[in-house]
Amino acid sequence: MSKKATTIARRAAAVAAVSAVGAAGLMINAGDADAARLPSGSKTSTGIDGQVVKLKRSAESARGLHSVANNGAGRSAAVSGTYKATLSKGTGSMTVGYLVGCQVNITGLSGGLSGSISQSGPSLSGALSVPLQPGEVKFIKGDSLALKKGKGTVMVDGFQINVEQCGGYASARSVVQVLAADGFTNEDDAISADSGYVQSTLYGKPFSLN
Numbered sequence: 595m596s597k598k599a600t601t602i603a604r605r606a607a608a609v610a611a612v613s614a615v616g617a618a619g620l621m622i623n624a625g626d627a628d629a630a631r632l633p634s635g636s637k638t639s640t641g642i643d644g645q646v647v648k649l650k651r652s653a654e655s656a657r658g659l660h661s662v663a664n665n666g667a668g669r670s671a672a673v674s675g676t677y678k679a680t681l682s683k684g685t686g687s688m689t690v691g692y693l694v695g696c697q698v699n700i701t702g703l704s705g706g707l708s709g710s711i712s713q714s715g716p717s718l719s720g721a722l723s724v725p726l727q728p729g730e731v732k733f734i735k736g737d738s739l740a741l742k743k744g745k746g747t748v749m750v751d752g753f754q755i756n757v758e759q760c761g762g763y764a765s766a767r768s769v770v771q772v773l774a775a776d777g778f779t780n781e782d783d784a785i786s787a788d789s790g791y792v793q794s795t796l797y798g799k800p801f802s803l804n
Contacts, residue, residue, distance in 0.1 A: 631655050632675075632799050641792030646682035647772050649796040651675060654768060658804035659754065669696075669757040669764035669803035677748045677770045677796075679741060684789065686741040686774025690748045692734045693767050693797075696726040696760035700767060700800055703731060721754035728762055733769065741774065757803055768798035 632654040639647045654675035679688045693700055724732055734755070739746050748770075757764040772795075777788030 630657065630801070632801060635796060635798065637794060637796045639792055639794035641775070642790040643776070644682075645684055645774060645776070645789070645792050647686070647774055647792050647794040648680040649770050649772060649794055650678045650680075651768065651770065651796055651798055652678075654798055656766075656801040658802065669760055670754065671766070671801065671803045672752045672754045673766075673768070673801075674751050674753070675749075675768060675798070677750075677768070679746045679770070679772045681741055681744045681772075681774050683744070684774055684776040684787075685744075685778045686772055687778070687780055688739045688741055688746045688748065689736055689771045690739075690750065691736045691769050691771075692755060693731065693769050694724055694726065694734060694755060694757060694764070694803075695731040695766070696757060696764045697728040697762035698731050698765075700731060700765055721756065723756040723758055725758050726760045726764065728760065738780070741772070755803065764803040765800045766803060767800040770796040 634650075634652045634654065636648070636650045638649075641647075652675070655673070657672045659670040659672055673692070677688075677690050679686075693703060695703070722734060724734065726732065736748075739748060755766055771793070773785070773791060773793050775787030775789045775791045777786075778791075779786050
């Protein structure tokens with residue numbers, strides 16, 4: 595991990611040090627107890643060279659909160675969940691983020707993501723404020739977790755999403771993305787590998803922000 599690693603990435607390394615061998619973790623702690631449960635999910639993808647990527651989402655929840663803006667155009671929710679990735683071979687990178695929209699049906703949107711969806715938003719931290727105009731969608735991308743030993747776990751606990759400037763309804767959904775291959779590396783933002791890549795994306799159920 596480079597010296598430029600963010601607080602999220604450093605927390606991930608700390609959790610990995612006390613976890614079982616081959617697992618890495620991420621903790622975002624804010625603590626909201628009575629959140630509405632969202633359905634669990636899983637997905638299995640196989641690359642052209644036979645590499646299998648398994649993604650799993652569990653214990654996901656979202657709790658609507660009163661926006662700190664107090665101007666009628668703010669929406670807020672605290673989200674939690676556990677996200678796991680398992681590789682049959684090789685190495686890869688795992689990212690957990692959120693697709694957030696204002697007055698947009700995000701059910702069918704892909705996080706791959708189309709040019710109309712901005713990926714330049716800030717990374718995950720304890721809380722995040724996202725300026726969104728009606729009809730606008732953004733993908734809030736978290737820090738990537740290296741899958742060096744075939745497994746990775748990301749735990750999000752009470753992470754708060756605040757949407758500002760949205761005069762209508764706002765909604766969001768979790769996105770887990772994995773890119774993997776034999777000999778996978780992404781140093782200096784240059785991706786290389788010794789085999790074909792396999793990319794897998796698992797989406798959570800959309801939920802409303804108050």
